[in-house]
Amino acid sequence: MKVEGKRKIWSEYQKEIAYDRFYYVRSCIRQTVWPGAENIYLRILRDVLGKEVIESEHHTTCTGIGYHTEVVPFETIQTVVARNFSLMQEAGFENYNPSCVTSFGIYTEILDTWHHFPEEKEKTRQYLKKATGRDFVEPKNLAHTSDVIYKFRNEIAEKAKYKLVDKTTGKPLKVVDHIGCHYAKMFPAKGVGGAEYPHVLAGLVEAWGGEVVDYPERRHCCGFGFRQYLVQANRGYSIAASKKKFESMEPFKPDLIITNCPGCNFFMDRWQYALAEMEGKTYGENGFGIPVLTYEEVAGLILGFDPWEIGFQMHQVDIEPLLKKMGIEYDPSQKFKGPNGEDLGVPEVPNNLKFIK
Amino acid sequence: MTNKTVAIIGGGIAGLETSIQLEKLGYNVSLFEKDQTLGGHAAKWDRLFPNRRHATEVIESLTKSIGKNIQLNLASPVNKINRENGSFVIETNGKSQKADAIVLATGFELFPASKKEEYGYGIFENVITSAELESMFSSNGKPLMTNGKAPEKVAIIHCVGSRDEKVNRPYCSKVCCVTAVKQAIEIKEALPNTEVYCFYMDLRMFGPGYEELYKEAQVKGVIFIRGRLSETSELEGNRLLIKSEDTLSSKPLKMSVDMVVLMVGMSPLSSTDNLLKNLNLEPNHDGFVQVKDYHLMPTHTETDGVFVAGACTGPNNITDSVNAARSAAIEVHKYLISK
Numbered sequence: 130m131k132v133e134g135k136r137k138i139w140s141e142y143q144k145e146i147a148y149d150r151f152y153y154v155r156s157c158i159r160q161t162v163w164p165g166a167e168n169i170y171l172r173i174l175r176d177v178l179g180k181e182v183i184e185s186e187h188h189t190t191c192t193g194i195g196y197h198t199e200v201v202p203f204e205t206i207q208t209v210v211a212r213n214f215s216l217m218q219e220a221g222f223e224n225y226n227p228s229c230v231t232s233f234g235i236y237t238e239i240l241d242t243w244h245h246f247p248e249e250k251e252k253t254r255q256y257l258k259k260a261t262g263r264d265f266v267e268p269k270n271l272a273h274t275s276d277v278i279y280k281f282r283n284e285i286a287e288k289a290k291y292k293l294v295d296k297t298t299g300k301p302l303k304v305v306d307h308i309g310c311h312y313a314k315m316f317p318a319k320g321v322g323g324a325e326y327p328h329v330l331a332g333l334v335e336a337w338g339g340e341v342v343d344y345p346e347r348r349h350c351c352g353f354g355f356r357q358y359l360v361q362a363n364r365g366y367s368i369a370a371s372k373k374k375f376e377s378m379e380p381f382k383p384d385l386i387i388t389n390c391p392g393c394n395f396f397m398d399r400w401q402y403a404l405a406e407m408e409g410k411t412y413g414e415n416g417f418g419i420p421v422l423t424y425e426e427v428a429g430l431i432l433g434f435d436p437w438e439i440g441f442q443m444h445q446v447d448i449e450p451l452l453k454k455m456g457i458e459y460d461p462s463q464k465f466k467g468p469n470g471e472d473l474g475v476p477e478v479p480n481n482l483k484f485i486k
Numbered sequence: 487m488t489n490k491t492v493a494i495i496g497g498g499i500a501g502l503e504t505s506i507q508l509e510k511l512g513y514n515v516s517l518f519e520k521d522q523t524l525g526g527h528a529a530k531w532d533r534l535f536p537n538r539r540h541a542t543e544v545i546e547s548l549t550k551s552i553g554k555n556i557q558l559n560l561a562s563p564v565n566k567i568n569r570e571n572g573s574f575v576i577e578t579n580g581k582s583q584k585a586d587a588i589v590l591a592t593g594f595e596l597f598p599a600s601k602k603e604e605y606g607y608g609i610f611e612n613v614i615t616s617a618e619l620e621s622m623f624s625s626n627g628k629p630l631m632t633n634g635k636a637p638e639k640v641a642i643i644h645c646v647g648s649r650d651e652k653v654n655r656p657y658c659s660k661v662c663c664v665t666a667v668k669q670a671i672e673i674k675e676a677l678p679n680t681e682v683y684c685f686y687m688d689l690r691m692f693g694p695g696y697e698e699l700y701k702e703a704q705v706k707g708v709i710f711i712r713g714r715l716s717e718t719s720e721l722e723g724n725r726l727l728i729k730s731e732d733t734l735s736s737k738p739l740k741m742s743v744d745m746v747v748l749m750v751g752m753s754p755l756s757s758t759d760n761l762l763k764n765l766n767l768e769p770n771h772d773g774f775v776q777v778k779d780y781h782l783m784p785t786h787t788e789t790d791g792v793f794v795a796g797a798c799t800g801p802n803n804i805t806d807s808v809n810a811a812r813s814a815a816i817e818v819h820k821y822l823i824s825k
Contacts (some may be wrong), residue, residue, distance in 0.1 A: 130609065130610060130611070130720055131608060131609055131610070131611065132723075133606035134600070134609040134610075136607060137608065138600075138603060138609075139602075180725070201796075250788060252752060323603065324603075325603035325604050326603065326609065343719070345719040345720070345721060345727040346719075346721070347719065348719075380722055
C-alpha cells in the first residue's frame, strides 16, 4: 500500500463543506434504530463545536427507499425534495445537512438533474406550487453529516478525552471504514476522497489515533442493498453479502467498523448476530462480534460522552469490550437504563454471539 | 537542393522519418524535440511486436540516416507558431526560427493509469503499466516485484484507457492487444514457471504476424480470460486480489496474483493543446488532431502548410507512423513546389 497514492486521490476529491448554520434533516432509519447517534451529532455540533443547527418538525422522508424500489415516481420525489428545500428557505438557512446517506444521494442526484435538465426543475416548481403553494431555492451547500464531522475532525481531536488506541498495548486500534454506496459511488466528486478510496471516514480514524484497515472486500455492499433486503425472497443475498465482508476483514483483526450510512450500520451489526445464530461463527475477539459504530458515535466516544447516552446499548454487537480496550470510564450498571433512569429491560442473550448483560 | 525549410515538431519515429525523407527531397529540415533524446516512446520500449526486435535497432537505423541538412533542436518544446508573410515562425526556448511548412509529429501520451482508480495503480505495490514492464525488461531482462523477487503469478489487463467511456476514451488504441501478447510471451520466456493470465475484451490481432504471436502465447501456456478487470485490492503480505468475470463461462472470478500489468492505451497529448489552437487545428472526436480527409488526405490538415504524421492523429503502430511520415513528406514536397 502506498499511502501517498491515496493522498493524491484524496487531494483531487475535496468538496466544499459549510462552516456553520446547518439545516439538519433526520434519517428515517437512524432515528428509529439509533436515536442516540442523531442526538449525539446535534450535541457535538451545538455544545462542542458551537455551531448553529436547526431542524424542522415538518420535514418528511425524502422517499429515497420508495424511489429506489420504484414505488415512488421521479416527479414525486423531486417535489418532496423541493418541499424540504422550501422548509429550509423558510427557516432562513442555506446549508442543507442530511443525516442519511441515501437521502444525501437523492439530494445530490436531484440537484444534478436540475442542473442538466432545468425543465425538470421548472416542472417541480409548478408541482410544488400546485400541491402546497410553496416555492423553493436550492441549498447553497449540501453536505452529509459525516462530511461535517470530517471537516471538524481535527477540532474534535483537540477536544477529545480518549484516542482510538488500545490502552493496554498503546497501539492504534485497527478500524474498518465502510462507506454507504449512495455517498459517492454515483457522484464521486461529491464525496470527500471520491468513490474508490473515500477519505471521509478514513480521515476521522487517522485524526483520532486509529489505523485504517484496507481489506479486499472493502468496496463490497454491506448487505442492505435495497433489492437484496426489501424483496423478501432475496434476503439470502443480503446476509451472504455481509458474510463475504466479514470473512474478508477477519484476517486483519479489526477492533471496530465505522460507517456513515444508516443501512450499513444496521445490517453489519444485526447480521453478525444472525450469522452467529445460523452458523455459530463470530468475527470479533473471544466470541464477541466486531463493534459497528457510526462516525458521530465514535466522535462522541472519544469526546467522553457517556456510552449509554450515545446509545450503545441499542447495538446488537456488544460495545463493552471496545470500551474496556480503550479505557473508557463508564458505569456498566446503567447499560439498560433509559435517559431518566427508567429500566429498559435486559435483552435475551444470543446463543453464540457473546454479550455482556 | 532548395532553399526552403520545413519544421518538424516531434522527434519520435514519425518525426525522424519525415525529416529524413524531406532531406532526401532536398529540403532543409529543423526538427524540434521537447526531450533531450530522440525516438519518442519507442526509445523507452525494450522489444517490438511482432518479431521482437530491439526497439533500439529501429531508432538507431533512423538516427544514422540523419544528414547534415537536418538541424536537431533537442530540449526544445514548441508552444507557439506564428504566421508571417506566408512563412511560419516557430518559437522555442525564447528563440524564433522560420519555416515554409510545418509537420506535426507530436505523438501521444500514455493513458494515465491512475485515472482507473479501481485498478489500484499508484496505490498498491506491484501494479505497473506496460511501459514500466518494458523498462524492467530493458534493465533486468525480466519483471521483478518491489521486494526484488520474481512474480509467480502475473495478470495482464487489456484495454486500460481504451474502449472505456467512463474515462472518456471510447476508441481502441490498436497496439495494446498485441503488446500484451508479446509481453506475456516474454514473461513466460524469462520466467518459465510464472503463471501469466491475460484479461481481454476481445483480441484485435489485425497485423501481419499478430495472430501467430497469439498462438505462440497459448502454446507457451499463457491463459486468456475474456473479462474486464473490476477492481484490484490488497491481501495480507502485499499480494493482490483481482476481481473480474469470465464472460465465456458467465462466472465471476477472483484471483490472487503477485503483479498486475496494465496495458495503457494512447491518449491525445495534452501539452500540445495550445499549439493546435494556435494553428487553428480542431481535435477529432477522440481528441487527436483532425486530418483533412480521413481516406484521401490523411496527412493534410485544414490549415494551409501544416501537415501531420504519426500518432498525433490517433493510435498508430510504428509501421503506420513510418508510412504516414513518408506520405507527409511527399505532400509537403508537392505543397512547396506549388508555392
